[in-house]
Amino acid sequence: MRKRIRVVTPITTVGLVNAKGYQAIAGPDTEISVVQIDRGPASIESEFDKMLAIPDTVFKIMEAEREGMDAVVINAMGDPGLHPARQVVSIPVVGPAEATMHIASMLGHRFSVVTILGSVAPMLGGLAKTYGVFDKLASARWIGIPVLELETDPKRLVESLVQESITAIKEDGAHVIVLGCTGMFGLVEAVQSGLAQQGYGEIPVLDPIPVAIRMAEALVDLRLTHSKLAYPPPSDKRIVGFDVPARK
Amino acid sequence: MRKRIRVVTPITTVGLVNAKGYQAIAGPDTEISVVQIDRGPASIESEFDKMLAIPDTVFKIMEAEREGMDAVVINAMGDPGLHPARQVVSIPVVGPAEATMHIASMLGHRFSVVTILGSVAPMLGGLAKTYGVFDKLASARWIGIPVLELETDPKRLVESLVQESITAIKEDGAHVIVLGCTGMFGLVEAVQSGLAQQGYGEIPVLDPIPVAIRMAEALVDLRLTHSKLAYPPPSDKRIVGFDVPARK
Amino acid sequence: MRKRIRVVTPITTVGLVNAKGYQAIAGPDTEISVVQIDRGPASIESEFDKMLAIPDTVFKIMEAEREGMDAVVINAMGDPGLHPARQVVSIPVVGPAEATMHIASMLGHRFSVVTILGSVAPMLGGLAKTYGVFDKLASARWIGIPVLELETDPKRLVESLVQESITAIKEDGAHVIVLGCTGMFGLVEAVQSGLAQQGYGEIPVLDPIPVAIRMAEALVDLRLTHSKLAYPPPSDKRIVGFDVPARK
Amino acid sequence: MRKRIRVVTPITTVGLVNAKGYQAIAGPDTEISVVQIDRGPASIESEFDKMLAIPDTVFKIMEAEREGMDAVVINAMGDPGLHPARQVVSIPVVGPAEATMHIASMLGHRFSVVTILGSVAPMLGGLAKTYGVFDKLASARWIGIPVLELETDPKRLVESLVQESITAIKEDGAHVIVLGCTGMFGLVEAVQSGLAQQGYGEIPVLDPIPVAIRMAEALVDLRLTHSKLAYPPPSDKRIVGFDVPARK
Amino acid sequence: MRKRIRVVTPITTVGLVNAKGYQAIAGPDTEISVVQIDRGPASIESEFDKMLAIPDTVFKIMEAEREGMDAVVINAMGDPGLHPARQVVSIPVVGPAEATMHIASMLGHRFSVVTILGSVAPMLGGLAKTYGVFDKLASARWIGIPVLELETDPKRLVESLVQESITAIKEDGAHVIVLGCTGMFGLVEAVQSGLAQQGYGEIPVLDPIPVAIRMAEALVDLRLTHSKLAYPPPSDKRIVGFDVPARK
Amino acid sequence: MRKRIRVVTPITTVGLVNAKGYQAIAGPDTEISVVQIDRGPASIESEFDKMLAIPDTVFKIMEAEREGMDAVVINAMGDPGLHPARQVVSIPVVGPAEATMHIASMLGHRFSVVTILGSVAPMLGGLAKTYGVFDKLASARWIGIPVLELETDPKRLVESLVQESITAIKEDGAHVIVLGCTGMFGLVEAVQSGLAQQGYGEIPVLDPIPVAIRMAEALVDLRLTHSKLAYPPPSDKRIVGFDVPARK
Known part of the structure; x- marks a missing residue:
């Protein structure tokens, strides 16, 4: 089963993402694409850095769903944005x-x-x-x-x-x-x-990252995603200062 | 012991904050001040809303410390920003x-x-x-x-x-x-x-909120604050898209 | 990466194993083979049934390793033989x-x-x-x-x-x-x-079973297997009444 | 809000209680009074010592309530009498x-x-x-x-x-x-x-002790006390060998 | 192995103790004796009642050891005095x-x-x-x-x-x-x-009670008693208002 | 109360069982008998060894019940067969x-x-x-x-x-x-x-072993055995390769 997995890197430093490497360890049916956040920290080494990374990470995950991705992997060990993202998308979101x-x-x-x-x-x-x-x-x-x-x-x-x-x-x-x-x-x-x-x-x-990519592939193949009872979708409301993407 | 406590409200809807009420339930030596975030959700009813509230909440907490506050109370039951704020300020931060x-x-x-x-x-x-x-x-x-x-x-x-x-x-x-x-x-x-x-x-x-304000007062009176072993300060780094206040 | 996964069914009733179905849900690089135990219960519905299934299940797992399998899936929800098998083989053994x-x-x-x-x-x-x-x-x-x-x-x-x-x-x-x-x-x-x-x-x-097969595939692709610190290999000793296969 | 807090010291050695010190660390509206038990151990350094301290400690707590105290702090780290006292008084009893x-x-x-x-x-x-x-x-x-x-x-x-x-x-x-x-x-x-x-x-x-006094003050200010579902009051009965004070 | 077990009843109401019944369910080598406390509550139905029962219960347990008993059973479901008694005697003390x-x-x-x-x-x-x-x-x-x-x-x-x-x-x-x-x-x-x-x-x-008596018998037969690392003996000290028996 | 306790040794090596020693530490009313398994490992030093010992251990426990034993003690620290045995017999089975x-x-x-x-x-x-x-x-x-x-x-x-x-x-x-x-x-x-x-x-x-024998004696004297809600009996079914004894 062909599947498209988006790796979202929640830091703004360019040059650390190894797209070729991720593709190399993925399965033969998997197409890996990578994006980085536009707003956030140069690296994540604290809860403080992490909170700055989360909003744009979640927005990139929403965009990934809109672009037809089958699953998303968050490319940082603190799993920034894992729970809020699962509330606003229906595809699997995997935290390493x-x-x-x-x-x-x-x-x-x-x-x-x-x-x-x-x-x-x-x-x-x-x-x-x-x-x-x-x-x-x-x-x-x-x-x-x-x-x-x-x-x-x-x-x-x-x-x-x-x-x-x-x-x-x-x-x-x-x-x-x-x-x-x-x-x-x-x-x-x-x-x-x-x-x-x-x-x-x-x-x-x-x-x-290889573990998370394999987990994402497995969830897609198994047609599984997160329970909305654990990650209930938020109601719409006015947001100031963030350019929230439309939900799918 | 005189003390100044800042109540930071992590939503952008105006009119819900009851500054007089908070002052009324505080101790006689306590001066309550209130601020709201400028960027964030109209209300917090999900992890998604919460993540949008956190960055500006933490910035307001940093400003509170710079302005000489003795403690901060976060005015939302999800305790948005509690852990990252404790990394970047030395005054007590209380989550309700x-x-x-x-x-x-x-x-x-x-x-x-x-x-x-x-x-x-x-x-x-x-x-x-x-x-x-x-x-x-x-x-x-x-x-x-x-x-x-x-x-x-x-x-x-x-x-x-x-x-x-x-x-x-x-x-x-x-x-x-x-x-x-x-x-x-x-x-x-x-x-x-x-x-x-x-x-x-x-x-x-x-x-x-009354419980959190009393807790903040007690911590100030006891000259206690959070352990930096549990909330280690982050190293400085380049941040894109957020106007991070200077640390005290 | 081509991989061969053996599904070991720990009951002696013939006709319940759906080899084609397992192959259909496996990945494109995966070759599924199936065996059943020769000695054991008609079905597993108790700890008693399970204990009768375990020895031959483990022997079939040892044989699978000797025959070059890359991983084994145990085809019963009680995970019969999971821990002893991991002591005597080095390939991943997955319990559903x-x-x-x-x-x-x-x-x-x-x-x-x-x-x-x-x-x-x-x-x-x-x-x-x-x-x-x-x-x-x-x-x-x-x-x-x-x-x-x-x-x-x-x-x-x-x-x-x-x-x-x-x-x-x-x-x-x-x-x-x-x-x-x-x-x-x-x-x-x-x-x-x-x-x-x-x-x-x-x-x-x-x-x-689909979950377990996908997990087995992922472990093989990730070149991961069980820690011998958790599943230490037994020393050789005399065994009466069981025809224990040679270890690989 | 004016409040009267009784510190009950559950040992019979005289001279260790620092009433002035306790008053000094209390809030401006708080009046601290101190009593010691009449019957019990010279110090508490074991479960055995503690059991000897408990009955008179609880009686002193009952008397404190009758005398109009707003809360009680037990002056020993083993919290002697905490749970039985909460069954027979309605004011907050704080264990350090x-x-x-x-x-x-x-x-x-x-x-x-x-x-x-x-x-x-x-x-x-x-x-x-x-x-x-x-x-x-x-x-x-x-x-x-x-x-x-x-x-x-x-x-x-x-x-x-x-x-x-x-x-x-x-x-x-x-x-x-x-x-x-x-x-x-x-x-x-x-x-x-x-x-x-x-x-x-x-x-x-x-x-x-300062922590316990501040906690007692906060509970009084918040008009909170212990749940009678957790600390149900005992029924009256004949007691031999103890001069049990009347309940309030 | 002959053994003498003392059942200590931690209430002052007379007539509830069934000495013959306890002897009847004990082992053939076991001699059961019973005592009641002299000071304490008519019955135990709360933490408050229990605290009044504990001191004399522990004293009776100390006396039992001095009188050569091999083990003690406390005759109340709240196990009053269990931990302090284990600090001051070396024979097994069993709580039901x-x-x-x-x-x-x-x-x-x-x-x-x-x-x-x-x-x-x-x-x-x-x-x-x-x-x-x-x-x-x-x-x-x-x-x-x-x-x-x-x-x-x-x-x-x-x-x-x-x-x-x-x-x-x-x-x-x-x-x-x-x-x-x-x-x-x-x-x-x-x-x-x-x-x-x-x-x-x-x-x-x-x-x-039968369970506790059998447990006491088993511990005596096994020559086992409580670890002094868990129940360290208290140091001697002045006690007011209690007639503490000498330790063995 | 006279009682017969069977010690089942789940290894096939002869000469390690100390029947006289077990009888010596048992109670005066207890008759100890010993059996070893016929099929299984020379010793148990792993989960692998243990699984080979379990079936015949459970069969010997079933036979013990048929022969009128009042309780069984399993003579190995891994408690091999404890849970399946409790499903198929009604007498107490004790694991050391x-x-x-x-x-x-x-x-x-x-x-x-x-x-x-x-x-x-x-x-x-x-x-x-x-x-x-x-x-x-x-x-x-x-x-x-x-x-x-x-x-x-x-x-x-x-x-x-x-x-x-x-x-x-x-x-x-x-x-x-x-x-x-x-x-x-x-x-x-x-x-x-x-x-x-x-x-x-x-x-x-x-x-x-002495602890387990004393526990077995106590359970017999107390007329207690395992709950069938925790150890539900299996339904009958066809078994290949094991000579399963009839249940009592």
Whole structure:
């Protein structure tokens, strides 16, 4: 079944989105398109950044539905806009945090998320509470590298991820590792290889964007979308200061 | 101890804010000031409305701190902007949902929230999960009257609130009732009187804004504010499309 | 990416497996093969039946790995053999109960499972505890029709499923419905249509086998499998009375 | 609104109660009065000590209501008599453990209590379970100084509190510190200063008696008291060996 | 192994204790002795009554240890004095609520307690939280007959217990029934017979005192007692107004 | 009351069952008999081993009921066959893991299980979830000695158990220790003595088989058995490859 999936990147920095990479990991019937928000933060590293990203992210999701997309993936680990978007569109909207936390729950009994900065850790804990998987979150660890420096020193990046992953396994009891930033796209093999070299070869490592894309594909193929009882549509009303797109 | 508390109303509809009423229920040392957001929805009745209210709400909270306020109360039951605001200011920021849910937890073993519309109920459940009081939430019930019609028929409003409260007590096992919209300000006595007439005279009923103002006063008097370990400040970065105020 | 998925049916009754139907709902790169166990019960309607199904189910999963399969789906809602199989094979093993309960958790805040007989309900509750989603299980309801009579009266079957689903929505607060038996394969459209006729048109209904096959495909594509820290391999030892296949 | 708050100290040792200090931290409209129990332990450092303190504490609370008090604060961290007192009086009765644990829950995601002796720690854990905040209790730590020696060496006391607080932050993940004995009254500034000197300057530290007094004031101002559905009044009956005061 | 078990009745009303009945249901090696408290309430029907019963109950338990008893059973469903007693004696102290709630948890997935009065129900819920079995407590129901009237109309008593048990099974989902007052001693057979007549013949019904005596016997035979890490002994101190027995 | 208890050992290795030892620790009215399974694994050290043990274990339990036994104890810490057996017999079936975890919950607030191999630890965690005591499981630790080598070096065995128990107490906060393999029968005194020598003299240590036998005796004396609402009997059906005994 042919399907069109829109990846919405909720930051305004240009050059971080890897459209070719996303297409490469998608299924043969899937056409990936990408957009970025026009208004919002350069990167998301806090609840504050996230709130600035949410409105335009949701508008881009509404536009995606109007343009005939079959599903949307939000390209940031804080799942910005996930719940409000589900109220105003009928196509599946997939958040990488929600998707990876549930898949990780099926691959082991406890997982850790290894993210960029300590300022993100409380937000990940809060998401785990919202999604009902807090008991399985062994820890939220971080490497101390901001989003916009992730590409500066790839070797140090992978080494830091491997090191924090091993600490999560040994000290926090993690069975599964989730890469905690969608900007870490494509590093799974290097991290798994690093883990294997240190004797942790059988630990699943989840890359959030590929997981989210596969989840979106599966929902489309299964003709499933979110329940309107959980995400009831808002009534129309006057909005000041935002150019809200028409709903489909 | 003299203190200045700012009530930030996160909707753009003019005429609903009762500044005199808030001052009347505040302590003798407290000076209440009110502002409304400039950009955002006419009312908040969904996650979608809420996301549009959050950025300007947080900006107004930042301005309140710069103007020397001692604390801020957010004037909407969804606590819009609570967590991001706490990251960028050092004064206490009080959300009425968080404050009433915790106070209700101290007055009985289970509480129900009686709100305006069914579209708000999942949001209240989500807040209870975030605040760790979901097990004490007996139910989230609603009266089917939108925010902007709350003042249309006061008698019907009170009767509906009494009726849903009794159902919450009898069928859901609630010990305490929380009015689920800050637009219900000032109705506690009428609701308690209605409950007493039907034999439920010893049931606490919480009015969210007075509870939140008292909580803000107490935090100021106690020289307490939010932990920066829970609400870490974001790093500065380029923002497009929002006129972010300078931090204090 | 081409992938071979084996559906292992853990009952000995012949004629219930719909190999063509499974292939039809699989992805274009997926080759589905089916086997049934040789030793075990005619159907699974209790913990007792399930224990008799487990050993040969696990052996068939071991054989599937040796024959080069990329993943296995267990064709029964009790997920018989899921945990022991994951200890002895390295390919992903997907249980339909685990997969649907996690996917349902992403589509709404509470879900109900509508199954065949009351004797199955405690088992489903136990699985929800094991998988950590018990708080989201609104209810386990049943229609009172045994597995081997599911095909006797299709109209009554669908009507019963619709009726119990509506009760789950109205009385138990379910947002999402999970069909609670893999023998209900292919009924999702009829159930959704029945729900829509009674005003419940926007409720996701999950068919366990399609969900599990899509999950298996996604795991293969993502090169993910279960953590050996959660499912440690057993040491070899003498076994009496079972013809245990060699491990790969 | 003028209000009279009675602080009931549930130990028989004279000289530890700081009536002037309590008045100093109360609001301008509040008149604080203090009483101690006549029968009970010299200090409370165990469940055993606590049970001996409870009856006369509750009697003093009943007398406070008869004397026209508007609220009562129990002056011990074990909240002795909280639940039975709420059954026999109608004014608010505030326990410092319940009040600080809920306020701490609003200031960060996890808190630690730093108390006097290890023998108190299981009691604090039990209270956290009763109040439904056990998941947020990062740890109960102690300094190894008994109640009656708290005033012996103030410098060592503060140093010990600072040291255990830092351990709670670093090793247990606490965001907020609660002083675990009402005999530590007035030490918050010294502890915060000590924390700031070691780089933990933005950590809220809660002093239980001021928190409890502010909570009592707020409840009186809000005309709120405990639900009789949660704290049903007992029927009258013959009591041997206790001189039970008449109820109001 | 010969063993001496003391049943301590924490009420001052004479004539309710059935020493012969307790001996009859004990093991052949067990010698049961009974005492009542000298100071305390006529019956326990609230937290208030319970607090008055606790001190002398604990003193009687200390005396039992000094007199060479091997274990103590507290003869009231609120388990008055359980935790403080465990701090000051080394022999096992068994509370009927704790014992029956754990045994009930092993006989089914959910249990209901059917007790005397509604004023007792919140106390039972609180105990279930303390003991960590709240999730399994389907409900706490009551028959509206006070302790001292339990012997007035035995037929009505049994009928009421049967009726509330059936409601607990049908409406609350209970698998197991716990009689919620030790004054209901000896009624299990009549209640089970009543249940069987209405088609609920395979439901376990637990009589708290026999369960507690058997638990005490088992602990003595197993040479097990409570951990002093959970119930640390208090330090000695001056006590006013209570004649505290010497510890063993 | 005379009672006959059957201990069913779910492994095929001969020589490990200590029938005399079990009789010695049973009550004076109890007659212990022992059987082993004919088909199954040499030892149980994984979910895989366990699944091979379950069918014949359940058959032996059915035979025990037909032969007039009053109760059955399963002689392995994974409680193999516990739930299916309870569906097909009416006598009490006791699992040592379930019984010790509940008794441990009554002796302290947190317990650790010290078992043989790391491959068993996830299974014990899973059982704790199923039995609803996961929050009280401080840790599952292991000594690295397989079942069939437990008798090789008794001194090293005891030393290892003492060492891991102390780590559980000091690092994991355990109040109570549970020996995590029924093959450790009879070692409680040596372990307690070792603990006492290192200053941990007041820690209860539970030996699973004596605990389970005492529990079985108590249930028989109390005329209690499992609720058929939790363990509904399966309907009859055709079974291939197993020689299922007739039900009583």
